[in-house]
Each structure stands twice: as structure tokens, then as C-alpha cells.
Amino acid sequence: MKKIVLTGGGTAGHVTPNIALLPSLENAGFEVTYMGSYDGIEKRLIDDFNLPYVGISTGKFRRYLDLKNFTDPFRVIKGFSEAKKFLKDYRPDVIFSKGGFVSVPVVRAGASLGIPCIIHESDMTPGLANKICIPVARKVCCNFPETLKLLPAEKAVLTGSPIRSELAQGNRLSGLNMCGFSANKPVIMVIGGSQGAANVNKAVRDALPQLLTDFQIVHLCGKDKVDNLLLNTAGYRQFEYIKAELKDRGEDGRLECGVAYAGTEISIGDEITRLRHEEHQCVAKMVAGEILVM
Numbered sequence: 489m490k491k492i493v494l495t496g497g498g499t500a501g502h503v504t505p506n507i508a509l510l511p512s513l514e515n516a517g518f519e520v521t522y523m524g525s526y527d528g529i530e531k532r533l534i535d536d537f538n539l540p541y542v543g544i545s546t547g548k549f550r551r552y553l554d555l556k557n558f559t560d561p562f563r564v565i566k567g568f569s570e571a572k573k574f575l576k577d578y579r580p581d582v583i584f585s586k587g588g589f590v591s592v593p594v595v596r597a598g599a600s601l602g603i604p605c606i607i608h609e610s611d612m613t614p615g616l617a618n619k620i621c622i623p624v625a626r627k628v629c630c631n632f633p634e635t636l637k638l639l640p641a642e643k644a645v646l647t648g649s650p651i652r653s654e655l656a657q658g659n660r661l662s663g664l665n666m667c668g669f670s671a672n673k674p675v676i677m678v679i680g681g682s683q684g685a686a687n688v689n690k691a692v693r694d695a696l697p698q699l700l701t702d703f704q705i706v707h708l709c710g711k712d713k714v715d716n717l718l719l720n721t722a723g724y725r726q727f728e729y730i731k732a733e734l735k736d737r738g739e740d741g742r743l744e745c746g747v748a749y750a751g752t753e754i755s756i757g758d759e760i761t762r763l764r765h766e767e768h769q770c771v772a773k774m775v776a777g778e779i780l781v782m
Contacts, residue, residue, distance in 0.1 A: 490516075491578065495523045495594040496586030497530030498548075500729065505608065506586050508650035510537060521578065523571060525590045529711075544570040546590045567593035575601055582606060585625075587618050599624035610649055613638060667725040669704045677706040680713075689713055696724060 492513060496502040506522070513520055524530035526543040534541055545567040547560025571593045575583075583598040585591040585607040595605045608629040609618050622628055628639050629647040636644045664671055676699065680688045689709050692699075696718070699705055704723040709715075714726045 489519045491521070491580040492518045493521050493523055493575070493578070493580045493583045493594065493598070494586070495583065495591045496588050497524040497528045497546075497590040498588035500529055500533065501610065502586045502588035502591070503530045503533045504652070505610070505650040506584070507533065507537065508652040509584070510539075511653070521580070523574070523590075523594045528590060530588075530590065542574050544574075544590070544593060546593070548589045564589075564593055568597050572597035572600065575603060579603075584608070585618075585621060586610075587615055587621075589617050592617050592620050595621040596624060608647070608649075609635060609639075611635075667704070667706060669723070669725075673704050673723070674702070675704045675706060677708070679708045680710055685710065686713075689715075693718065696721065700724060 494506045494509070496506055503524075510520065521540045521542060522530070522534045523542045523544060524534070525546040528546070531541060531543065545563045547563035547567070548556070567590075575594075575598050580598075580603060583595060583603055583605045585595050585605065587607065587609065591607070595607065598605050604626045605621070605624060606627045606629065607618055607621050607625045609615070610631055612632050612635055614622065614628075614635070618628070622639065622643070625643060627645050628643045629645050630636065630639065631647075631649050633646060636646060661671075663669075664675075667675075669675060678688065678692050689707070692705065692707055693715060696705070700721075700723045705725070707724065707726045708730060709726050709728065711728050714728060718724060718726065
């Protein structure tokens with residue numbers, strides 16, 4: 489049986505595309521193992537799929553001053569050693585990386601053993617972790633035509649992003665019932681990412697008196713970001729993160745708001761560029777620095 493190692497983590501966005509690939513990999517006859525951090529969000533998400541999971545030491549690559557910048561390189565080195573030991577014994581046919589800092593030791597260790605590595609870049613411009621991995625990758629998949637010119641021509645492949653098929657199979661009534669919503673009032677779903685976005689969360693909650701006059705709100709606010717004081721607010725439901733039920737929330741959401749930034753000037757620029765592309769494709773609208781995804 490062919491073997492593949494999937495890796496990626498730190499946020500759900502570095503994990504869910506890997507999850508989307510699982511049915512196709514199973515149909516193609518692959519034995520799948522996931523490599524991630526000891527206890528990151530990737531472990532919690534992958535646990536639902538009963539896959540073999542290998543945890544390694546990880547360190548974050550920061551572009552700002554932090555005391556952990558002096559200790560995390562040693563964690564990365566340890567993770568590289570752990571990944572190399574496992575990969576040497578397991579000998580997968582290929583490694584597929586969705587990025588995030590946890591992927592760096594896995595990809596670099598795999599490449600050092602001669603294992604073909606394919607990485608995927610979701611953003612308009614490559615993130616730091618993928619930049620470190622691109623030199624040793626066999627192929628680099630990306631979402632946007634504009635990204636191709638930023639990648640080595642012989643490696644770049646425009647693939648788009650893997651999407652879970654069940655997201656197209658949602659049930660609006662199930663979504664409304666789960667939230668306790670009425671079918672007679674439109675729903676806005678606000679997504680701030682798996683880690684949440686403090687400014688977006690505050691803006692939505694401050695605007696609730698006005699929003700709830702005409703809409704019902706589903707708010708994906710991120711881990712540990714639920715406001716207990718608003719738990720009983722009629723027409724407003726908060727979730728840290730939604731897994732299988734996302735397909736139903738998508739069906740009950742007639743208007744969806746996303747986040748356009750990730751905390752740094754570099755990320756802001758990348759997100760604005762990406763959203764201009766999506767606006768050109770008629771799937772998003774940038775309004776006064778905010779984004780409405782239709």
C-alpha cells in the first residue's frame with residue numbers, strides 16, 4: 489500500500505484542506521499518517537478521523553521581538569530530529585504539507601531522506617514556513633494565478649484549495665434548529681478564523697443592537713473567545729469553532745462576513761491583495777476596510 493504523510497497546523501486553515509483530501513486519498517489506496525505538534529489544534533481536528541498521529545516538537549517563526557525567539561529554534565531542531573527518525577522508519581512515498589510552522593521540520597526532514605515533498609500555499613504570497621520549505625519541495629501548489637510568479641516556475645502548480653465535499657451538502661433547517669433561529673429572518677455568519685479576531689469580535693458585539701433588528705447572527709469567534717454575558721441573547725449564537733456542522737451553518741447564512749487581516753502589516757497587505765482578487769471574481773466586496781463575502 490502506498491503511504492502518505494500529511495502535515496500542517498497552528499490554525500485550522502492549515503489543517504482543513506488536508507482533511508478535505510482524505511476521501512480521495514483513501515479511494516486512491518493511500519495509507520495516511522498525520523504529523524503535527526504534540527497538542528496543537530491539528531491534533532484535536534485529526535482525532536475525529538481516527539488517523540495515526542505523530543506529534544513532534546515545534547517552534548514558531550516570528551517576525552517580531554519575543555523572548556521565545558531565543559528558545560523556539562531549539563524546539564524546531566528537536567522536531568526535525570523526531571520527524572527524521574519517524575520518517576526514516578516509516579518511509580512514506582510522499583509528504584504533503586499545508587504549511588504552518590509545524591510543517592517545517594517535517595518537510596525539511598523528509599527532503600533530507602529523499603522523500604518527495606509537495607506543499608500548498610493558500611495565501612496570495614508565500615508564508616514564512618513555506619518559504620523555508622520551497623527550496624526542497626518537489627512541487628508547490630497555490631490558489632491564485634498571481635502567486636505563480638512568486639514561485640519557482642518549474643515547481644509551481646495552480647490547483648486551488650481542497651474543499652470538503654460535505655460543505656455542499658448542508659441542510660438549512662438543521663442549521664436554523666441548531667441555532668434556535670427563525671426561518672423568517674436572514675442570517676449573517678461572521679467568521680474570524682479558528683484563533684478568533686479580537687477586533688472583529690468586538691465590532692460585531694458592539695453592533696448587535698443594530699444588527700439584531702434585521703438579522704440573526706452566527707458568530708465563529710475563536711478558541712476561548714465566547715462572551716458568556718451574551719449567551720442568552722436572542723438571535724445571536726457564538727461558537728468557538730464549528731466542525732461537521734459548518735455545512736449547515738453555511739446553508740442558513742444568507743450573508744457571510746470574513747476577516748481581512750491577520751495582525752501584521754505584511755498580512756494585511758496580503759489579505760487586501762487577495763480580497764481584491766476575490767472582488768474581481770465577484771465573490772467578495774471590500775467596504776470601508778471590511779469584507780462582505782457573498
